[in-house]
Amino acid sequence: MILEPRTNTPLWMTISAPVLAVVVVLILSGGLIAWAGAPLLESYVALVKGAFGSRFAISETLVRATPLILTGLAAAVAFRAKLWNIGGEGQLYMGALAATYFGTGLVSLPMPLMIPFLFLVGAIAGGVLLLVPALLKTRLKVDEVVTTLLLNFIILLLANYLLFGPWKDPMSMGWPQGAPIIDEGVLPNLVAKTRLHGGLIFSLIAAVCVFILMTKTRWGLEIRAVGHNVDAARFAGIPINKTVIRTALISGGLAACAGVTEVAGTKGYLTLDISPGFGYTGIAVAMLAGLNPLGVIVAALFIAGIYNGADSMSRTMDVSNYIADVITAASLLMVMLAVMLTRMRIRWR
């Protein structure tokens, strides 16, 4: 078996490859569902219904996609510059901590100012958090995979300390949760009787802004050049370190905004379970999207739908909801394989 590069890729192939990959995944995962003893077709119907089958299901999928779009964008921007930011989870909590610190009474502004202010302080906090590994990388060549990953645990433990200690809301009857965000800072509800909040609008705008940043601006050119070929970029006179630092600030800021949408939107206050790994799942979102900022929206909706659908499938069909993790992971592998096959052809010998 030999792989040979294709000279050109037809458009139909580029479009159909990810779709086919997902179909293959659903067939493969079908084996697991059947093994768990549930009727296959009904299970998948339950999954799709749970993801997109009703007004409520759609709103819940959108609520879940909101932070995933932001952490997905954070990974997409950083990975484009080959800055391996695995610390989205820590940056998310950093944003949540900043929003809690400033948003629970310390600062009080009218709503049109208060909400942007919370996103701003959150983004700064997340950006500064990623600045540390970025500086260690540019100054001392410390591997950022290790530093960003380990910072996740440090920030999570910091949040633990604060919520069990000084920041614990006295009205929470002993639960480790922060005081509620003041009314002016709460993201407005978009559709009555759902949890859908303004964070979705914010994340969609963010995706468009990142797309424009990457394709139309000088910074975007620099980020892409550094990521594609750092030697050629250096030779051409592109400031490498400045670009890496700038990328870190943008990426950390985006991931932190996901923390703000959860504290000021979905929950209303900080808890230790605001994120079921949104920071890590953002990496999968970005990879599925091929690091394309607009593709991140689609990928985030897909993964959010799979998780919500699998939750509801597990309730109605008595199948473990870990199937969602299997489907997500398998989709990632299959889509990457499919993308590779659009660039290479296999010859059998």
Added chain:
Amino acid sequence: MSQSEIVLRVEGVTKRFGTLTANSSISFSLEKGKVLSLLGENGAGKTTLMNIIFGHYTADEGHVEVFGKRLEAGNPAEAIALGVGMVHQHFTLADNLTVLDNVILGTESLWRVRQARAAARQKLQSLSQEFGLEVNPDALVSALTVGEKQRVEILKALYRGARVLILDEPTAVLTPQETDQLFATLKDMIARGLSVIFISHKLGEVMQIADRIAVLRHGQLVAEFPVAEASREIIAEKMVGETIPQPKRTEMEPGEPVLQIAEASARDEQGQAVLKKVSLTLRSKQIIGMAGVSGNGQKALSDLISGLLPPTEGQVAVKGEAVRVFDPRSMVAKGVGRVPEDRHLQGVVGDFTVSENLILEDYTNPRFSRRGWMRAGEIAAHARKMIKAFDIRGGGPETIVRGLSGGNMQKVILARVLENNPDIILANQPTRGLDVGAATFVHEQLFKAKERGAGVLLISEDLEELLAVSDQVVVMYHGQVSAPMPVEDVTLQQLGLLMSGETFTAAGTEM
């Protein structure tokens, strides 16, 4: 042909990569104890053909026979077992192992290495005596010279029982003296019944060593004849297909100094001294050619002038003004145009479009971006203009550069470098891997720049190129640079002795 034994026969071999036909129904045969030279331009299909013979690639059509046995396609192990040995253009040795271990690696089973090593040492020593390939079996490969590394590669092939030796551009990395030594060894081996396929694009060498010559062009075997019946002119014409008029160097009175380097020293990232008190003066309307075996500090000097490597001591002055800040952007701003050694690594961003690569050094110019916004229209218009001016073929402004041929990729770099009319041009191996047509284009551009008033520093491993293009020649050896010599007074032989360090002395300051 019936009286002598055919050791290797290639029958109608065709190989396609996508739409490109790299080899088109090629047939030839090699007799015992003979040297067949495979000549051709870069990209003519020589390396592809050799990889098919050795079993790295599988042919789409046709087959290869060794000693009358048909080779199974795509199986290097079988080719080795039948006695085919290959010495690649780029060595395949492990630097951190000894010569002996490199020979054992992949040959002997790693079961009971100690005993295998003792037996291997004896076999290796008898081989190196028999063929006059002196090399210390316990030396670390990293400590060997290029010539010695090549000897190890040949020994490795012999150790595995090679009776047909394929040498892919073996002289590309050698000094003229090392080349002579290699040829003596080869003649020895032929006398002992080995057969050799010698791949090259250097005519002179081929005339020296080959019995028969096979010429490849655009994947086709266009001629095959005994070397006795060949003349340089005929072979050259067969290789290129048509005669391309070579641009002639024009004698010009050099002007003011544009680049002065005075006793500059530098260290690489590992702290090794890579430049040792280098002095060099480049004047306007002058091309200085720099010869030297690769790895003698050319990269460091090129990095110094490119603004990538600041000197630890000494001075660099551009147009009479001392350089204080060493970074690429300010060097470009001072009027230094740089053609890097490695196109793919430093020259272009392969995944970027032609238009993006064309502005890579100049993207902050208000022509191409304002207040942080790229001006797509201007950038595309600029690309169209450059594509026309430099005859860049194979795509438009939005074509991804990775897909261009080497020559066209180099044209993108030349367009980027030359369109700002730099006063100093650093051209590091600008024609490496290019066919004659593209190389001629590069030379024309350098001559044009010189006539316009620029000073050119041409670093090249191709000595014939250096002697044809340069006004003055310097040699780099162990991080030092010799005094410049007028090109008329230099012979290949002299250059070879300087490059090997025999007669080398570094230049003093002249600032």
